[in-house]
Amino acid sequence: MSESEPPMPDPEKFDAIVVGGGSGGLAFAKRAGALGARVLLIERAELGGTCVNRGCVPKKLMWELGRHRRQAVEMEAAGLAPAPQLDYPAFTARRAARIDGIRQSYDAALSDAGVTLLRATARIDAPGEVQADGRRFATDRLVIATGARPTLPPLPGAEHASVSDDVFAWEALPRRIVIVGGGYIGCEFAAILAALGSEVTLVTDEDRLLVGFDEDAAQIAAQNLETAGVSVRLGAPLERISRAVDGGLRVSLDSGLVEEAERVLLAVGRTPNIDDLGALSESLEVADSGALAVSDRLETSVAGVYALGDAADRIPLTPVATRDGTALADTLFGEGGDFADLGLVATTAFVYPPVAQVGRTEAAAREAGTEVEAISDTARDLSSGVLTPEGRDGTQFYKLVRETASGRLIGAALMAYGAEDMIATTGMALASAPDRACVARPTGVHPTFGEELVGPG
Ligand SMILES: Cc1cc2nc3c(=O)[nH]c(=O)nc-3n(C[C@H](O)[C@H](O)[C@H](O)COP(=O)(O)OP(=O)(O)OC[C@H]3O[C@@H](n4cnc5c(N)ncnc54)[C@H](O)[C@@H]3O)c2cc1C
Numbered sequence: 001m002s003e004s005e006p007p008m009p010d011p012e013k014f015d016a017i018v019v020g021g022g023s024g025g026l027a028f029a030k031r032a033g034a035l036g037a038r039v040l041l042i043e044r045a046e047l048g049g050t051c052v053n054r055g056c057v058p059k060k061l062m063w064e065l066g067r068h069r070r071q072a073v074e075m076e077a078a079g080l081a082p083a084p085q086l087d088y089p090a091f092t093a094r095r096a097a098r099i100d101g102i103r104q105s106y107d108a109a110l111s112d113a114g115v116t117l118l119r120a121t122a123r124i125d126a127p128g129e130v131q132a133d134g135r136r137f138a139t140d141r142l143v144i145a146t147g148a149r150p151t152l153p154p155l156p157g158a159e160h161a162s163v164s165d166d167v168f169a170w171e172a173l174p175r176r177i178v179i180v181g182g183g184y185i186g187c188e189f190a191a192i193l194a195a196l197g198s199e200v201t202l203v204t205d206e207d208r209l210l211v212g213f214d215e216d217a218a219q220i221a222a223q224n225l226e227t228a229g230v231s232v233r234l235g236a237p238l239e240r241i242s243r244a245v246d247g248g249l250r251v252s253l254d255s256g257l258v259e260e261a262e263r264v265l266l267a268v269g270r271t272p273n274i275d276d277l278g279a280l281s282e283s284l285e286v287a288d289s290g291a292l293a294v295s296d297r298l299e300t301s302v303a304g305v306y307a308l309g310d311a312a313d314r315i316p317l318t319p320v321a322t323r324d325g326t327a328l329a330d331t332l333f334g335e336g337g338d339f340a341d342l343g344l345v346a347t348t349a350f351v352y353p354p355v356a357q358v359g360r361t362e363a364a365a366r367e368a369g370t371e372v373e374a375i376s377d378t379a380r381d382l383s384s385g386v387l388t389p390e391g392r393d394g395t396q397f398y399k400l401v402r403e404t405a406s407g408r409l410i411g412a413a414l415m416a417y418g419a420e421d422m423i424a425t426t427g428m429a430l431a432s433a434p435d436r437a438c439v440a441r442p443t444g445v446h447p448t449f450g451e452e453l454v455g456p457g
């Protein structure tokens with residue numbers, strides 16, 4: 001330091017500093033602040049992170065819009081009314097207003113909890129030492145909640161493609177789109193965009209869709225997508241994306257097949273934001289998933305540094321991030337907390353009808369050497385069959401997985417409208433280690449999908 005430079009002021013000290021104001025960081029900050037801790041939350045973009053701004057919330061609103069349009073098309077086919085025209089800009093304006101309202105509510109909640117919010121990019125050069133906005137901060141409890149970003153594969157022409165973040169900025173929907181990736185994001189956007197009138201081809205290098213979901217459910221989901229007009233290409237790795245002379249895009253598959261489209265969406269996974277944090281990144285242990293290795297109390301390999309949400313090696317879903325954020329605050333500043341039980345995380349792929357599951361899948365249990373029996377069936381959606389004989393809303397399905405030795409139910413997959421809500425109560429039932437009687441004794445409501453699940457069967 002030269003003699004003329006003023007000495008650096010001491011860093012400002014906080015009980016906890018959390019980097020990232022998405023689902024996990026916000027949950028931690030709000031609870032820690034409410035427990036009386038002096039908390040600094042540093043966020044470089046909008047409050048709410050991926051889920052609110054570029055993920056679950058805008059996606060679910062698009063899914064609802066798509067569902068309404070599917071119903072409208074069915075109604076027209078049944079002679080009820082002309083299908084209404086889609087005014088997409090009107091929808092995006094309403095969506096933006098809704099998201100803005102959520103962000104404002106987070107701002108208010110942070111200030112109610114006494115949390116200091118700094119809008120800047122954080123840099124962490126040593127445990128407990130954070131720089132942001134030209135200022136220095138110190139803490140004994142640093143929480144990394146920096147989330148993840150869409151993965152860009154090293155593929156020739158990848159720069160021509162869009163990623164999920166871009167979809168929410170589109171002012172108009174593409175006439176024709178190729179979606180690469182058969183996971184949550186690929187399948188959800190394939191279903192939604194097809195429902196909204198786009199011509200969709202979905203390609204994946206795997207031999208099935210929705211890896212991690214029950215295999216039978218995923219197969220029916222693929223059929224439902226095809227019934228809705230999506231061309232599904234399994235086992236189709238990509239070779240390159242290129243710009244065609246007419247300005248459109250060309251997707252060349254390994255097989256030699258070429259697909260042309262107005263847009264290409266890459267949905268091939270997400271990369272945790274842990275590589276650009278500063279020098280500390282190099283000392284933190286990384287798990288095989290590419291996220292930070294953490295203990296079951298979210299401690300990283302460096303003392304005093306914690307990680308949660310998509311940045312941590314947990315399950316990259318919002319309820320896991322929020323549950324873990326709250327539990328970590330309760331653990332550090334309260335009387336202990338309940339971290340997410342990764343064996344009982346309910347999840348849903350928002351296709352039509354949605355595919356929901358909780359607990360262990362039949363395949364995962366068998367792979368782990370557990371002998372299981374599956375109780376499963378398909379059921380036609382009664383309501384859609386009333387409108388059109390084919391029932392455009394697709395086949396419904398359920399599967400319950402029972403451990404043979406104990407007779408206990410250990411997993412469930414449901415595919416039906418409402419399954420995304422029913423799966424929470426199914427998780428409640430699984431948490432009490434139910435046996436077959438739990439399914440056999442109750443009687444369901446007729447005529448519903450739920451009645452198929454229960455009874456002596
Ligand atoms: C299209 C899509 C749909 C999804 N749908 C669902 C769904 O239906 N249900 C579900 O459960 N999950 C869904 N998810 C997953 C869910 O969004 C994530 O699991 C969740 O948002 C993770 O929360 P997080 O707090 O870990 O990270 P994020 O919400 O991503 O927040 C991280 C924040 O950290 C900030 N940040 C990063 N680095 C820095 C830095 N150096 N300094 C300051 N700030 C920084 C970022 O700006 C960001 O705001 C979806 C994801 C996508 C992409």
Ligand SMILES: NC(=O)c1ccc[n+]([C@@H]2O[C@H](COP(=O)([O-])OP(=O)(O)OC[C@H]3O[C@@H](n4cnc5c(N)ncnc54)[C@H](O)[C@@H]3O)[C@@H](O)[C@H]2O)c1
Nearest residue numbers: 181182183184185186204205206238267268269270316348
């Ligand atoms: N409803 C929800 O809860 C929801 C919705 C969206 C995202 N998410 C979260 O976001 C995460 C990321 O979602 P995602 O769909 O990007 O990832 P994913 O891991 O679910 O799926 C990625 C897919 O891309 C395929 N793929 C990878 N490289 C490819 C290539 N070169 N060519 C063709 N296919 C290729 C994979 O085989 C896989 O099918 C999910 O794991 C989930 O945790 C959740």
